[in-house]
Amino acid sequence: MPNITLIEAVNLAMASEMRRDPNVVVLGEDIGRNGGVFRATLGLLDEFGEGRVIDTPLAETLVAAMAIGLSTQGIKAVAEIQFSGFLYPCVDQVVNHAARYRNRTRGRMSCPLVIRAPNSGGIHAPEHHSESLETTFAQMPGLRVVCPSSPARAYGLLLAAIRDPDPVIFLEPTRLYRLFKQPVEDDGEALPLDSCFIDRSGADLTLVSWGAMMHDTRLVADQLAEEGISAEVIDIATLKPLDMATILASVAKTGRCVIVSESPRAGGWASEVAANLAEHGLLSLFAPVMRVAGYDTVMPLAQLERSYIPDTDRILREVRKLFEMAPK
Known part of the structure; x- marks a missing residue:
């Protein structure tokens, strides 16, 4: 079982599913001969050819429309958008068509596509390359x-997303692309969608996060353990x-919750989790739910990212x- 990075795991999942299902195609800007801006599709053109690995013009609206x-x-399209900040031109196609297709046809047809995009900061790029847009799309039915x-x-989640009969926005944390390696077996086994993962069990505190901020959240749990505080860590994924049931069950055990997110604080997904805890888990709480999030500003440039992205100290x-x- 090889140790690979997150970006290599994305590549491995696409190649695995393309071998398993001849109806899977990938498309996007520079994803063929160039292998994608982060090299997520490296090698796929050589193995599967131009009929299944499609270089598109530099037009995100067109990429989304082609995928839909x-x-x-009958084709399962996996479209790459180079950065999540470039997803805005796709919104019309994705929200008004892909997301509504099952409802529009009263369940007779669906739109099984995946739109992949690097998400959030950490590489000191301009703001359109460093945004956290998960809440924007999570609010869209x-x-x-x-x-x-x-x-x-x-x-595992990308395999599940490609196999899902409905549209999936798959946001890959840019900061984690090559941050660490992990053993990953190319066994074609998907992980369940729509479920949180309990990273570690704990009794004193529930830490909830997702994406890139899970790295910092795990480090905090390690430090708290050295201080005698047992933190349960939940990856929403x-x-x-x-999946509020998993979060509510944890908070019922610990009585305390901190939600960690990189996206702006106002109206972010951390707020959605906190609201659900207030509605359904209030009597379990010993203290208010805390949110640690990005600021309500445009992501600053270059080294100033460090002051925006929540860190272990915050x-x-x-x-x-x-x-x-x-x-305690």
Whole structure:
């Protein structure tokens, strides 16, 4: 079982599913001969040819429209958008057509496509290359939104997304693309969509996150363990539909919750989780739910990203406030 990075796991999943299912095609800007801006599709053109690995013009609206057209005619399209900030031109096609296709046809037809995009910051690029758009798409009925946090989860969740009969927005945390390696077996086994993963069990505190921020959240849990605080760590993974049952069960056990997100604080998905906890888990809480998130500004350029993206210090500060209000 090889140790591979998250970007290699994405490549492995696409190649595996293309071998298994001849109806799977990939398309996007520079994804053929160039292998994609992050090399996620490297080698696929040589193995599967131009009929299944399609270089498109530099037009995101066209990429989305092609993927939808193919997917309504029996082809499973996996479209790459170079950065999540470039997804805005796709919104008309994705929201008004792909997301509504099953409802529009009263269940007679579906639109089994995946739109992949690097998401969030960490590479010191201009703002259109560093946005966290998961909440934007999670608010749109008819879409699944998935954001993996490790190579193994990227592999299994992407397989599941490609096999899903409805449209999936698959947001890959750019900062984690090559941050660490993990053993991943190319066994074709998908991981379940629509379910949270419990990274580790704990009794004193529930830490909830997804995507790139899971890395920092795990580091915080490690530090808290050294201080005698047992944190349960939950990786949401599939933001929409949201598996609140797992989160509520954890908070019923721990009584405390901190939600960690890189996207802007106002109206972010952390707020959705917190609202659900207020509605359905209030009597389990010893203290208010805390949110650690990005700021309500455009992602700053270059090194200033470090002041925007939540780090372990910011997360620990909120955890300590929580225990000041409700001691262990």
